[in-house]
Amino acid sequence: MPSDALAGAIARLTSDRPNSAQASAPTNWSAYATAYDMLAEYNPAYQELVQDFAAFLSTIEAPDLVYDIGGGTGNYTQVAARSCPASEIRFVEPDDGMMSAARSKLAGHPNIAFDGRPFEAIDAAGAADLVICVHALYAMPQPEQRLRDLARLLRPGGWLYLIDLGRYLDVAEWRGYLFDHLRKEHGLFNALRIAWQARQIARQNKAILTAQKKGIYWTHSEAEIASLVTSAGLQIHRQQPVYRGYSDLLICTKPGSTE
Numbered sequence: 179m180p181s182d183a184l185a186g187a188i189a190r191l192t193s194d195r196p197n198s199a200q201a202s203a204p205t206n207w208s209a210y211a212t213a214y215d216m217l218a219e220y221n222p223a224y225q226e227l228v229q230d231f232a233a234f235l236s237t238i239e240a241p242d243l244v245y246d247i248g249g250g251t252g253n254y255t256q257v258a259a260r261s262c263p264a265s266e267i268r269f270v271e272p273d274d275g276m277m278s279a280a281r282s283k284l285a286g287h288p289n290i291a292f293d294g295r296p297f298e299a300i301d302a303a304g305a306a307d308l309v310i311c312v313h314a315l316y317a318m319p320q321p322e323q324r325l326r327d328l329a330r331l332l333r334p335g336g337w338l339y340l341i342d343l344g345r346y347l348d349v350a351e352w353r354g355y356l357f358d359h360l361r362k363e364h365g366l367f368n369a370l371r372i373a374w375q376a377r378q379i380a381r382q383n384k385a386i387l388t389a390q391k392k393g394i395y396w397t398h399s400e401a402e403i404a405s406l407v408t409s410a411g412l413q414i415h416r417q418q419p420v421y422r423g424y425s426d427l428l429i430c431t432k433p434g435s436t437e
Contacts, residue, residue, distance in 0.1 A: 180300025182197070205317070205389060210382040215279065217376040220360060223422050227341060228253060229373070230420075234429060235261045238337060241307030245270060245331055248314020252280030258310065260289040265307075274295045297324060306331045312341045313425065317389075321396040322406055329410040338412060344398045345424050347387045349380060366393050400426055400435050427431030 218224045226407045231254055246255045255269050267290045277294055284290050293300065297318060307332050318324045328338055340425045360369035389395040398406075403426050404417055412430040420427045 181418050187306055193294050205382050205385045207273040209378050211251055211279045213276040213376050213378045217379050220372060221356060222359060228257060229418060231339060234339060241265050243306050244308045245306045246310040248311060249280060250276050252283045254310050256284060259290060265289060268293060270297060270300060274395045303330045304333050305306055307333060307335055309335045310339045313343055315342045316396040325406055326410045329432060331434040334432055336432050339428040340428045342424050343425050344403060346390050349387055
């Protein structure tokens, strides 16, 4: 673990020091987008999630129609587009900053259609072979209803690949984990440089934690989300805690005949 001096240095580098207006505002996802991919590149826990998704795609029949709901900066759609170039992919992301980053990243894939509406405005019942929803459901209004909406998007036999943040986001604990990893892999100087560049992430993660504690963002246990998934009419094929125990991964299908 970092020494007290190093811990103090990184705390100063990644402190948000918000003004009063920022402190009461919801998460600024556009600001989050400015550093999201840079830090994700250095976060082994995040890379494990992306690798799991790529491995999952290799086990299923190539989908005709894919929805990425709350797709952020487009990392999972990018994996899907590379693995399934013949699939039609609909990327749904209401935040302008996230959408801008995704459009730039995914510009070379002609099989992607972009939709900036919030998920609750999307009506495509029974159409999708695969629905992806990663670290987005918890921040949506009425997440239990949105989970039913995810199930309704699927055709019978279709797949849902769901990862959702369930536990309080311990920003200090994550900061120590990431900095320790960065220092070991890239040295102290580069660790401090990356932490400085990623300070917006710490700022927005603190906003997420505040929203979780206020009940604005959904938190849940493994059992709670499993119960809601099955209540939505889905069959769970695999469930496990991921992202160092903060999130839940559920791979599900919608039962019924595909004829």
